[in-house]
Amino acid sequence: MSPVTQRVALIGSGFIGQVHAASLAAHPGAQLALVCDIDASRAEALARRYGARAGQVNEAFSREDIDMVLIASSTPTHADFLAQAVRAGKAVYCEKPIDLSLAKARAVVESLLPLQVPVTVGFNRRFDRSHQQLKQHIQQGAIGAPELIQMACRASEMPSLDYLRASGGQMRDQAIHFFDLLRFLTGDEVESVGALGAALAQPALRELGDVDTSVLIMRLSRGALAQLDNTRRTAYGYDERISVVGSAGMIASEPQATRGATLYQQSGVTQPGLFPDWFSRVRDTYYAQLDAFLRQLGGETVADLPGLMDGLQAQAIAEAACESLASGRFVQVERLI
Amino acid sequence: MSPVTQRVALIGSGFIGQVHAASLAAHPGAQLALVCDIDASRAEALARRYGARAGQVNEAFSREDIDMVLIASSTPTHADFLAQAVRAGKAVYCEKPIDLSLAKARAVVESLLPLQVPVTVGFNRRFDRSHQQLKQHIQQGAIGAPELIQMACRASEMPSLDYLRASGGQMRDQAIHFFDLLRFLTGDEVESVGALGAALAQPALRELGDVDTSVLIMRLSRGALAQLDNTRRTAYGYDERISVVGSAGMIASEPQATRGATLYQQSGVTQPGLFPDWFSRVRDTYYAQLDAFLRQLGGETVADLPGLMDGLQAQAIAEAACESLASGRFVQVERLI
Amino acid sequence: MSPVTQRVALIGSGFIGQVHAASLAAHPGAQLALVCDIDASRAEALARRYGARAGQVNEAFSREDIDMVLIASSTPTHADFLAQAVRAGKAVYCEKPIDLSLAKARAVVESLLPLQVPVTVGFNRRFDRSHQQLKQHIQQGAIGAPELIQMACRASEMPSLDYLRASGGQMRDQAIHFFDLLRFLTGDEVESVGALGAALAQPALRELGDVDTSVLIMRLSRGALAQLDNTRRTAYGYDERISVVGSAGMIASEPQATRGATLYQQSGVTQPGLFPDWFSRVRDTYYAQLDAFLRQLGGETVADLPGLMDGLQAQAIAEAACESLASGRFVQVERLI
Amino acid sequence: MSPVTQRVALIGSGFIGQVHAASLAAHPGAQLALVCDIDASRAEALARRYGARAGQVNEAFSREDIDMVLIASSTPTHADFLAQAVRAGKAVYCEKPIDLSLAKARAVVESLLPLQVPVTVGFNRRFDRSHQQLKQHIQQGAIGAPELIQMACRASEMPSLDYLRASGGQMRDQAIHFFDLLRFLTGDEVESVGALGAALAQPALRELGDVDTSVLIMRLSRGALAQLDNTRRTAYGYDERISVVGSAGMIASEPQATRGATLYQQSGVTQPGLFPDWFSRVRDTYYAQLDAFLRQLGGETVADLPGLMDGLQAQAIAEAACESLASGRFVQVERLI
Structure with missing residues (x-):
């Protein structure tokens, strides 16, 4: 061998x-x-x-x-x-x-x-091909300095209550990927967060102190502002999107549709819908992160592989977001790195 | 006559x-x-x-x-x-x-x-053809109950400092159109607002206590959550967009590009850019609102013509947003209607 | 004055x-x-x-x-x-x-x-903003030498039989605009043409020796090849499109949709349909050609204003296309310029 | 086993x-x-x-x-x-x-x-997911009766002269897939064909009596008309597209782009380019046809699996197209089925 x-x-x-x-x-x-x-x-x-x-x-x-x-x-x-x-x-x-x-x-x-x-933590969405192109364009200066980041994390199917009970809540389980992506894309740290949430799709979440729909705003340490919205279920497929507005342009990772035919009728033009679920969209990223980690173990220098501290810092943002949801106040994020 | x-x-x-x-x-x-x-x-x-x-x-x-x-x-x-x-x-x-x-x-x-x-207040963006289709689709139940509204109001060119000094600030001058659109589209009222802002493009605004970039989250009285981001200047044209996620689908009024040729090259596919400025996008809405008001004066029943109380209520949201920007707290919106 | x-x-x-x-x-x-x-x-x-x-x-x-x-x-x-x-x-x-x-x-x-x-002939489609961008890109070398031109001229509503009887037929009345556009875009001349046609939507046209649906191929004198399809009525709106494949890329003037909302549902993503009829698409070109002619009369040098010889040469192509439709043979185009 | x-x-x-x-x-x-x-x-x-x-x-x-x-x-x-x-x-x-x-x-x-x-012939493009949706929509009546079919088969990289010498020429090697698709999509037969071609990208083809760029028009037995253009090399990626205009609408299988980020700049909006080569677009169809054949061998009834006669009939169209290219005349297609 x-x-x-x-x-x-x-x-x-x-x-x-x-x-x-x-x-x-x-x-x-x-x-x-x-x-x-x-x-x-x-x-x-x-x-x-x-x-x-x-x-x-x-x-x-x-x-x-x-x-x-x-x-x-x-x-x-x-x-x-x-x-x-x-x-x-x-x-x-x-x-x-x-x-x-x-x-x-x-x-x-x-x-x-x-x-x-060597340890890597499973923030596989860093390895989404479109998100990675965002980072490349940002690093190459295509949009100037990032000023406004907008992210949406919209899963299509409400998980079971059993899953939800053990999940740690929408911030720690779902939004956390985007807290990490925000750090990954900007190379910056979240300073404070404000969050509003509600259990609109699954009212039983209220008793768990959890939400299924939420909107967040964040301030980053170098001055940029960010938004994130989350939902546990859309009725129109899996919608994950990030756009970064900079001083010289905008770069966007748009929601992705399945491939197929376009129907032109008098009433409108109908194209295939979005990916049906999160897994069909992110499937390739599991392999890509594994590949990156294996290349690193093989001696290659691999940028942006999420490490233990990345895992901790994203959790710290989730923690602050939970506190904001519960208290109705803006909350400072603890800086662990 | x-x-x-x-x-x-x-x-x-x-x-x-x-x-x-x-x-x-x-x-x-x-x-x-x-x-x-x-x-x-x-x-x-x-x-x-x-x-x-x-x-x-x-x-x-x-x-x-x-x-x-x-x-x-x-x-x-x-x-x-x-x-x-x-x-x-x-x-x-x-x-x-x-x-x-x-x-x-x-x-x-x-x-x-x-x-x-009879009085109408100039919230002409209510008469944007695409935004009006949002409302029609929502009213016809195409997306079920609205749960999550995302809005972006991104002007392309930084106004002069003279203009900015007299404007009342980004909330009262720019965001106010979207506070009104949010009420118009949902038929609901904003209960509370949280806002973060910064003077990233025009630092002189700091001395005026104003911002040129801001992100807001809002809770509506029937439970939906909303987001809004504002910037005074993009480098890529005028970007106004609204999407409403409902329990049964999503309806979106996307940023609009000028018409023109599409260039296919090895490096990518390039399409015409967005409208260069706010006026080229909203120009038709001035005529449309005037026409609606004249039709009302002629005896026709015209829905959604913005009246004096609409003018006031949008200002009340702007007021609360200003207070949130200044205080770093979520603020309740005074209900005038 | x-x-x-x-x-x-x-x-x-x-x-x-x-x-x-x-x-x-x-x-x-x-x-x-x-x-x-x-x-x-x-x-x-x-x-x-x-x-x-x-x-x-x-x-x-x-x-x-x-x-x-x-x-x-x-x-x-x-x-x-x-x-x-x-x-x-x-x-x-x-x-x-x-x-x-x-x-x-x-x-x-x-x-x-x-x-x-000074005379100009009403080939107003030369003044379509998107088609003009094609020409500009071609002249600037963005796609290299044109090799393959694809054009579609698809009207949405079948004209009355009275109109059709007096029209001179699909080649002389409808396709002629695209014979002119082909010369305008390439700066080249059509050498030969082959055409197939049928009266699929309005069978009464057969007795008039006319067609409502046709496909054509043409060879240009500098070697490029071209296609054109025509229909008198689509069921999905007005579809006018041109693409030019060159040795270094492709430039396309795509079919144009009306503006409006995008609806995302599980079954697909529905966007506004194409312009409902030819006039809503070409309306602006009448003003643009008039403006160009007036500027020329005012002493300005205006490129590509269609003159009498342009009118004749496009008719010569239409004549050859009619002969091909009738004879089932490829036909040489008479060169008048 | x-x-x-x-x-x-x-x-x-x-x-x-x-x-x-x-x-x-x-x-x-x-x-x-x-x-x-x-x-x-x-x-x-x-x-x-x-x-x-x-x-x-x-x-x-x-x-x-x-x-x-x-x-x-x-x-x-x-x-x-x-x-x-x-x-x-x-x-x-x-x-x-x-x-x-x-x-x-x-x-x-x-x-x-x-x-x-049981025999199947490798017309794998029948198993392209988008093309298959065309057929489903047509069969379900979404566009009424097909009247006008437009197809483009544009490979991105010129093959070697060795390959080209053994290939049988552009009609028999490249266009043949679209002759088969035309039969597959319409369930109809090609009656006659007219073709124009040229060796624009690889002049050495002239000595072989072959072409690298060609345009074709065809009449089908139930009256519909069809177009096809072929090129051996684009400079902008692999462009395979089919649209079918019917009496009640149009259905299109559009050229497919790779996934990635969208860049918004003042000069325009740039999206990822088309698939770089034919294989990246059609890769999945090989598995899909194999799977269909294996399912048929397993006793399932599989529609539209291309058989020996399909192989022959597509070749008969290619033969007629070659004759048209050589003779400059429209040519009847021999009917083998």
């Missing part, structure tokens, strides 16, 4: 675990070696499909023939598995968030950073 | 006065009879161009052969001219705002309402 | 005559002085509306206070009125075609050319 | 052979068993990559454990391998054309049809 092939243990064989397994199988620089899950039969089925082995989670940390751990298990287990993997010297790809509690996440990260083990 | 032809006195012969004069000349239901301005020679020139007479402003109120007064003079004169015209029983088309002071505007309106004279 | 103001006699007060009258009234360099029509009351009504005088057609040629004649009468009268006006030394704007008979048109043109009187 | 899994012998391991190998490896209903090529080491490499075996071409026909043969070898070998495979009772997926000589292709097909072995 070539020295640059990473032998990977995958923890978690649910929906996202399966997505990662397919990516690992397709990537020439990785080998899916071990699959672990508390549901052993599910781990077994996934392992068999890709010629891997199913095993106990502690094997992921203890075995010499594992180079990298991919954590795609349930959120409450992330921090502990992350800590064990890093202490065992394994490279780690950890799904976000590190922990729903910012305090706990922070404690873990602070203990692990000195060990200087 | 047919009884439905309105003989109109135009007060103010500056840029907007000239726009209205051209509309009046072209409209079969109106006759531009009198033009008044403190600059008598400018009034004279405009009157001559359209076969009207130039005269003193008091003639607009005192003459029997004047049916309607169109107030397009400088903002500090609006309230007084409005009061005189209404008391003289003339129908009035009054440019916004009624007065920069909400208190003064309110006092004038309260004194005039009992007189039941 | 300023020496550059042209005093114009308008011959013909039907639909197109009324369009020209409105342009003349609005243009600062023209004065509509005289309106002539075989229907005297219609001429009278149009003259009154714009403060002109109605009169006999011979006045257009004989009166000293007429500088320019605009011929918008029925096609069979064009050649005679054109000849009289030119011989009287009047500048002439003549609606196309000069005559349905190419031989007669040619004889008239040959007799008039030596008189060197 | 499940009875519905087809064990496949792939003949040809060049570019298209490799594409098919990847599809076979990914498809659950197929197993790539054998790879044959006159270049044995290339066959060996491809076989190894997907866990198959390399072997002699006669094994594809003689072995019992081969159910299906996929012919992706050089064109001159197609007819012979097809005949051997069919006579051996193997299902066949044969790349187009059956043979460059229509007479030879016809003789082979006539001898094989009575054997009633």
Whole structure:
């Protein structure tokens, strides 16, 4: 086996675990070696499909023939598995968030950073091809200095109440990707945030203290202003969009439609609708982030791979947004980096 | 002269006065009879161009052969001219705002309402063809109940400091059109507003306590949430856009480009840019609002013609937005209607 | 009266005559002085509306206070009125075609050319803003050498049989604009043409030896190839489009939609339809051609104003296309210029 | 092994052979068993990559454990391998054309049809998702009766002279896909064709009697008219488009752009360009046609799978087009079905 092939243990064989397994199988620089899950039969089925082995989670940390751990298990287990993997010297790809509690996440990260083990946190939307072109255009100066950022994060289908109960809420679960994208695109930090929210589509969220529709405004430290709106369900498909207005122009990552025929009638021109759901839009980004991490492990310098501190800082913004939603006040964001 | 032809006195012969004069000349239901301005020679020139007479402003109120007064003079004169015209029983088309002071505007309106004279306030963007289609689609239920409204009001060229000093600030001068559009489109009232702003393009605004870039979030009384961003100058043309996400779909009035050729090259596909400035986009709405008002005066029932109370309520939102900008807190909007 | 103001006699007060009258009234360099029509009351009504005088057609040629004649009468009268006006030394704007008979048109043109009187023929589509941008891009080299030109001329509403009987057929009446545009855009001449046609929408055309749907291919003298399709009625609005593929890119003048709202639903994204009819798309070009001619009369050098020989050459292509439709063979185009 | 899994012998391991190998490896209903090529080491490499075996071409026909043969070898070998495979009772997926000589292709097909072995010919563009939506809309009556079909087939990169010499020419090699699509979309037959062509991009083609740029018009048996333009190289990406104008509307499969950011500047709005080459646009259709054929072999009824007679009839149109290019006359198409 070539020295640059990473032998990977995958923890978690649910929906996202399966997505990662397919990516690992397709990537020439990785080998899916071990699959672990508390549901052993599910781990077994996934392992068999890709010629891997199913095993106990502690094997992921203890075995010499594992180079990298991919954590795609349930959120409450992330921090502990992350800590064990890093202490065992394994490279780690950890799904976000590190922990729903910012305090706990922070404690873990602070203990692990000195060990200087390569870790990436699953902010895969950084690897959306259109969003990346935004960053390139901004860096090349095509729009001058960013002044106004507008983002929309609109999922198409309301998740189950079970999912929502465990999610940490719209800010920590959904909006957090855009808090990270905002940092990624601008290279700047959020200073303060104001948020308004409501449970319009799923009224049961009110009892959970959560919302399904929200609007946010933010001030960045170098002076730019930003907006974000979130909804848990649209009736028209998955709508993710970012535009950045700068002193010399605007660059936009528009909502993306599926491909198909255009019908011209007297009443109007009808084109295919947006991607039906979040996964059809972001599918490629999982592979792209994995590929970037593997290239980094192979010695290449890869810009903008989200690290542990990126994971923490996005959570700090989510925390402030939650506080604003609850208090009806603007809230300062704690600066962890 | 047919009884439905309105003989109109135009007060103010500056840029907007000239726009209205051209509309009046072209409209079969109106006759531009009198033009008044403190600059008598400018009034004279405009009157001559359209076969009207130039005269003193008091003639607009005192003459029997004047049916309607169109107030397009400088903002500090609006309230007084409005009061005189209404008391003289003339129908009035009054440019916004009624007065920069909400208190003064309110006092004038309260004194005039009992007189039941037809008055419309110049919220001409209600007559933008695309925005009107939004309202029609919403009313016909095409998107279900509105839940999330996103608006952008991005002018292309920074006005002069002289203009800015007299403008009342970005909220009262620019954003106010969108406060009115939000009420118009949703048929709902704004309850509270949070705003962040900065003087990014014209730093001299800081000394005036004004901003040129701002982001706002608002909560409406029936539960929907709204966003608005404003800038005084883009580098890419005039960008006015509104989208309304509802429980059953989304309807959008997109930024509008000029017409022209599409160039396909290896490096990309280039289409004509956005309208170069606000006037090229909104030009038709002045005629459309005038036409709607004249039709109402002719006995037709015209929905959504903005009246005195609409003028006041939009100013109340602007007032709350200013307070939020200054205080860094969310602010309740006073309900005047 | 300023020496550059042209005093114009308008011959013909039907639909197109009324369009020209409105342009003349609005243009600062023209004065509509005289309106002539075989229907005297219609001429009278149009003259009154714009403060002109109605009169006999011979006045257009004989009166000293007429500088320019605009011929918008029925096609069979064009050649005679054109000849009289030119011989009287009047500048002439003549609606196309000069005559349905190419031989007669040619004889008239040959007799008039030596008189060197300014004449323009009504190929107004040369003044479509998008088509003009095509030419500018081509001239600036944006697409390299033109190799392949694709044009569609698709009217939305089938004209009456009365109109069709007098029209000279689809080639001479409808396609002729695009024969002229092809010459205008490429600066090249059509050498040969092949055409297929059918009467699919109005079967009664078969008895007239005419078609309502046709496809053509043409070879140009410098080697480029061109296509044109024509229909007399679409069910989806007016669809006029031209694209030019060159050795370094493509430039396209796309079909144009009306402005309005975009509706996003699960089933697709619906935008406003195309312009409903030809006139709403080409309306502005009448004014633009008149303006160009008036500027030329005022001493300015105006490129690409269609002259008598342009009128003839486009007719020669139409003639060849008719022969191809009838014979089922490719036909050489007679070169008149 | 499940009875519905087809064990496949792939003949040809060049570019298209490799594409098919990847599809076979990914498809659950197929197993790539054998790879044959006159270049044995290339066959060996491809076989190894997907866990198959390399072997002699006669094994594809003689072995019992081969159910299906996929012919992706050089064109001159197609007819012979097809005949051997069919006579051996193997299902066949044969790349187009059956043979460059229509007479030879016809003789082979006539001898094989009575054997009633399942065969599909590689007109993979029938499986383009957008083109398929055209057909669905047409069949559902969304545009009424088709009257005018416009097609463009514009490849981006000029092939090598070696390729061009062996290709059979632009009609038989490139346009043939659109002759088939025209039949597929309309369910109608081409009666006559007129063509003009030129060697504008690669003058060396003139000596080969071939062209790189061509325009065609066609009459269909039920009365509709069609256009097609072809070029071997654009400078702006791969441009494949079809629109069908019917009595009640138009349906269009537009040129497809890559995904990415939209840049708004004063000078215009720039979007990502078209797909860079033909393969990036049509890549998915190879898998889709293979999948359709496998489903048919599995007992499903699959509409519009192109069969041997479809292969022949498209070649007959290409033959007529070549004759028209050479003779400068319209040519009747021989009706083989």
